[in-house]
Amino acid sequence: MIDNLPSCPKCSCEYTYAMNALVVCPECGHEWAPAESGAEGGGPAGERVVKDAVGNVLRDGDTVVVKALKAKGSPSGIKAGTKVRGIRLVDGVDGHDIDCRIDGFGAMQLKSSVVKRA
């Protein structure tokens, strides 16, 4: 069983169906093995894509710059432009999808919408 069939790479038709190990496009008749199409962009099926505030795709280990943030337990919060190295993408609560350490603050979770890849 193949879930979440990819759209046709030739005509981007969404109504593809699986036949044996191949995916078939009813629009243009293109047949392909979905395992091979993973190489060109769009990672393996099911992989979550986390994007920063301007749409850059973020990956584990990236360095990002945060917007000004209020931080729990800190009266001054985090200054805009603070660099955060070695982020880790997580499936956190309440839309927090970045796990990181910030100098002077320690470990915390951020939303990808408040960072920009450095």
Ligand SMILES: [Zn+2]
């Ligand atoms: Zn097609």
